[in-house]
Amino acid sequence: DVVMTQSPVSLPVTPGEPASISCRSSQSLLDSKGYNYLDWYLQKPGQSPQLLIYLASSRASGVPDRFSGSGSGTDFTLKISRVEAEDVGIYYCMQGLHTPRTFGQGTKVEIK
Amino acid sequence: QVHLQESGPGLVKPSETLSLTCTVSGGSISGDYWSWIRQPVGKGLQWIGRIYTSGNTNYDPSLKSRVTMSVDTAKNQFTLRLTSVTAADTAVYYCATGSKHGSGYDYIDSWGQGTLVTVSS
Numbered sequence: 022d023v024v025m026t027q028s029p030v031s032l033p034v035t036p037g038e039p040a041s042i043s044c045r046s047s048q049s050l051l052d053s054k055g056y057n058y059l060d061w062y063l064q065k066p067g068q069s070p071q072l073l074i075y076l077a078s079s080r081a082s083g084v085p086d087r088f089s090g091s092g093s094g095t096d097f098t099l100k101i102s103r104v105e106a107e108d109v110g111i112y113y114c115m116q117g118l119h120t121p122r123t124f125g126q127g128t129k130v131e132i133k
Numbered sequence: 134q135v136h137l138q139e140s141g142p143g144l145v146k147p148s149e150t151l152s153l154t155c156t157v158s159g160g161s162i163s164g165d166y167w168s169w170i171r172q173p174v175g176k177g178l179q180w181i182g183r184i185y186t187s188g189n190t191n192y193d194p195s196l197k198s199r200v201t202m203s204v205d206t207a208k209n210q211f212t213l214r215l216t217s218v219t220a221a222d223t224a225v226y227y228c229a230t231g232s233k234h235g236s237g238y239d240y241i242d243s244w245g246q247g248t249l250v251t252v253s254s
Contacts, residue, residue, distance in 0.1 A: 125177075
């Protein structure tokens with residue numbers, strides 16, 4: 022299975038400040054068409070995960086533009102330009118190129 | 134966007150079979166793929182597998198010998214069966230579906246609320 026490794030595990034943030042989460046995969050997620058099959062999810066406390074970013078950099082419907090995704094191959098980053106209080110929760114990356122799909126262990130974002 | 138709702142027993146005895154149903158509303162189950170994902174309490178997410186309405190399936194190899202997924206298009210439902218359960222199968226189980234990108238990639242963008250299944254005697 023493809024191993025997804027996120028860092029940091031915990032991320033204390035200050036509202037209004039930027040934040041960044043890294044995700045690395047043990048195999049390339051770049052397909053022959055040039056797409057990176059990497060998605061980002063946010064699981065808010067007590068809720069189901071919600072899609073933020075798909076194909077590494079495409080923002081899902083309704084997701085604020087302060088969220089952005091980048092990267093290719095095996096190294097990916099989720100950035101929040103200015104953190105808001107509602108952004109707290111656990112962020113997961115997930116690869117969708119290889120079966121089974123696998124998730125990172127999660128990054129817990131909390132307000133300082 | 135479709136609404137997904139999981140249902141099934143919250144308690145299953147060890148060695149027995151876990152069965153869950155996901156009811157789809159707000160759209161047709163036909164012509165799409167449907168997934169199951171689980172999350173042990175306080176832990177991360179595990180993709181269990183997915184089924185296309187054609188019947189084609191993809192399962193996590195570590196669970197493949199115990200997992201069966203099926204679709205009932207008449208009822209707009211799909212189901213998960215997991216046999217020979219142990220305490221390690223205790224988790225919140227989510228059903229999910231997604232959208233198809235022009236590249237052919239199916240990304241997961243709709244989740245049910247999840248249902249806790251505890252394996253205990």
